[in-house]
Amino acid sequence: MEELTRRVRTFAEERDWQQFHTPKNLAMALTGEVGELVAELQWLTPEQSASVMSDPDSGARIKAEIGDVMIYLTRLADVLGIDLMEAALTKLADSALRYPVEQARGSAAKR
Amino acid sequence: MEELTRRVRTFAEERDWQQFHTPKNLAMALTGEVGELVAELQWLTPEQSASVMSDPDSGARIKAEIGDVMIYLTRLADVLGIDLMEAALTKLADSALRYPVEQARGSAAKR
Amino acid sequence: MEELTRRVRTFAEERDWQQFHTPKNLAMALTGEVGELVAELQWLTPEQSASVMSDPDSGARIKAEIGDVMIYLTRLADVLGIDLMEAALTKLADSALRYPVEQARGSAAKR
């Protein structure tokens, strides 16, 4: 993860793109990439979406979109000074408390 | 990264949530979390967004939202069988070719 | 439509919110509201989503979210000087050319 963070940072610095990379702008870029990812899945049934990677064209596009989303998320966390991995693990621990196994089993209800 | 992937997977399996975790549904969940993250930054100026982590309340909310986005992105990549880190590094290499340093320097123009 | 545009504009002006209502900020607000709408549908099957309005609680939340999305879209179009209705009709005419009935029938393929 540190490796990716560093490479994305270098990529931006080499192009003098730090000026564009405010958290606000990066959150918008993340939105755009998530939108492209969602567009790949929008007309599929849930079942079709589950086997979408077996189609080489769709699979390649989706992998590229997932890559883009991860790049912007990594960059956004970096400029905010957030450890992405730690933030996810902390949130997962919170969710474990909010959704106890016994009560949450098989239910999609929000808490 | 493998650690997070495994923990998120276990979290879902313990709650019997695999049935909800189609790529289609997870892409929608990712959208919802990105929307919450964007909402934290929407009325800020770019300058305010750059120092948003110095406010303890906003900072905690943003870290939690970033964590949520990372959790769903990790889970989505896992059910699709995509290596998130590899997908990001591959896409970054592609972008390096599409945006050569000399031509891209200081410019936000899309290619 | 002009009525809604005028009411949303008055709502913003009475609160001195024009300062926040740049196209950039409004596009982010629109993202946040669409995220909330998507979150209401994320774990439903397509079939469940088709009858979601028959549940009074979900139905009320979805109607409110749709209202929010429409409010921000109307406001964004207004500050950009775009006639929302005309923009939609023009785009629909473009799409009719890009997706001729005979070729597009029953197919979700993008063109």
Add this chain to the structure above:
Amino acid sequence: MEELTRRVRTFAEERDWQQFHTPKNLAMALTGEVGELVAELQWLTPEQSASVMSDPDSGARIKAEIGDVMIYLTRLADVLGIDLMEAALTKLADSALRYPVEQARGSAAKR
């Protein structure tokens, strides 16, 4: 508004696209279009975004994206049986109660 609703419905029916137009799928399509709109504004300063329509190319793209967002929002409301205009006016009345003029003036704080 009824005119647009009817035209979008006819457009879908002529192409036998009702099968794809579940609320779930349409919410995803809306996400994709909002993502494209956001992408047009992501690297602009708020000030640049305020004058974006004076650039013919950006202006045309943004008008087209706004049109797309409106088309999918209209279609989504139609399949859900929601009156888009009424939903927006009702929500605006709710917001007027939640954000009284005297207290909300000049403040972007959420309530």
